[in-house]
Ligand SMILES: Cc1ncc(C[n+]2csc(CCOP(=O)(O)OP(=O)(O)O)c2C)c(N)n1
């Protein structure tokens with residue numbers, strides 16, 4: 001892949017996700033996105049920081065707020081955007097949409113419309129990797145809401161019993177839809193949700209791409225070394241609310257101000273400047289490039305044809 | 319031909335496929351060293367070991383979801399749900415993930431796995447251990463569904479299901495496990511979507527599924543004594559359904575009764591009857607009839623349980639009504 005040092009790759013990836021989501025927001029506002037769409041703006045550092053550590057033999061499984069994971073993993077932005085608009089050249093032929101993007105070519109077992117539904121898929125990918133001796137690992141991305149699904153705890157238990165090479169990566173953004181996580185989640189420590197199964201559990205600043213990268217690097221090394229699963233609780237925040245167009249009346253201004261100030265993109269930019277990895281013109285050029293790619297994806301998707309009616313019955317069975 | 323029990327035939331199919339294809343793994347509760355609560359995996363742990371005969375915790379939803387994920391990445395799991403009633407617990411990974419996977423990913427992924435489970439009345443196991451929920455699986459686009467009725471078909475349908483690139487659900491009637499019959503040695507495949515003519519006759523067709531096949535054959539013996547010759551057809555898989563073979567039989571006999579062990583309302587018998595009414599109307603001399611389980615949970619009482627599902631006597635009575643009509 002890239003010969004650039006990791007921090008620049010991370011930054012490029014986050015910029016692309018941010019620019020892509022902005023295009024999705026505009027398309028949704030223009031009424032071009034069928035159904036609801038969930039943006040991951042604000043959570044870019046988690047997707048970028050985690051996925052930059054993975055290789056081609058690894059697998060990810062994502063969730064309803066998953067465009068960032070798909071892009072970080074290498075999905076073609078044009079085909080991803082076309083899928084979000086339900087168009088024929090989309091990654092799923094326009095029948096899946098934002099919550100059902102699959103990309104076998106990049107080892108992506110899909111975004112998912114079932115909260116918690118992708119966690120067993122990643123765990124199963126880890127079982128397959130272990131039984132096949134492929135050396136691969138799997139990352140299950142899920143939200144704080146999914147942490148209350150029994151299925152997720154079941155998977156953590158089995159992954160620990162079988163020492164599966166899987167990372168349980170919770171993107172804790174404080175809300176499930178319009179309900180604060182704290183109002184529906186018991187216990188003094190969410191880390192205990194992983195620790196209780198005897199796996200390493202770590203709290204991570206999900207607004208710091210380098211911190212995510214470091215935590216994932218450690219967990220991935222353990223998984224590859226046969227030491228089994230880890231639980232990473234990444235604290236982050238949804239800048240755009242639950243879905244594109246969410247008015248977010250349930251958040252207070254002080255909370256918004258506090259989290260906006262922790263935006264992962266300027267934060268990594270400051271690091272790049274301070275370490276001499278990039279100067280302002282270089283950063284501006286990276287941003288402009290990301291915007292070009294995202295605008296091109298949006299233009300491609302808008303111009304893309306709808307599926308043919310005959311596609312209705314295709315691929316029901318393999 | 320040598321004979322095997324239905325249970326032995328399934329084990330032979332599993333062992334054969336596991337020898338042929340190292341990606342086939344078994345998952346379920348107590349299926350390892352214990353050999354299964356119905357001895358339905360006996361001996362497999364000894365031959366293939368814990369890496370391929372995987373005892374899961376009692377976490378059906380998570381464990382089956384893991385099987386789905388593994389099937390997306392090169393394994394071919396045969397996942398066992400001990401009692402058919404418990405498929406309620408695996409419904410989300412089955413219905414929302416496995417069944418829709420090929421469609422949602424435009425063929426990018428599929429879930430080549432087998433979900434096997436048991437069902438049926440006759441052992442007084444009560445309301446939460448006896449129900450026949452195969453019609454549920456049939457109602458979900460993207461799933462294939464088979465109900466082997468004989469030892470040879472058990473072997474052949476299992477082998478085909480394991481090789482199929484799609485999720486296949488196999489329902490085994492526990493009362494059939496001890497049924498003996500001839501089973502071909504070596505590779506034996508029964509394709510999904512091919513019905514079997516179990517008995518030829520001219521007066522009426524009985525389409526029967528799973529254990530109802532044995533009851534229908536009993537009924538046919540009784541009716542033959544009265545001079546009524548009925549044809550018995552076993553669809554073997556409900557999805558895909560070999561409608562052509564069923565229609566061909568109706569063209570010969572002009573009367574048809576559909577018998578299924580699941581609840582009657584919105585059940586498998588209802589669907590097959592509707593297909594025949596639409597496709598074979600011109601050859602019918604009487605309305606299509608169906609006979610299925612009563613629309614009640616399965617009671618445990620030794621008096622009440624036998625009243626739930628069709629049996630040979632009820633099938634014979636229904637045929638009488640059919641030929642009189
Ligand atoms: C099984 C299931 N229940 C409910 C929903 C509706 N729903 C969609 S997203 C969501 C909130 C999920 O919260 P979380 O896991 O924290 O992810 P976030 O949206 O915060 O990224 C809910 C309840 C669903 N899609 N699936």
Ligand SMILES: [Mg+2]
Pocket residue numbers: 143144145171172173174175176177
């Ligand atoms: Mg959340």
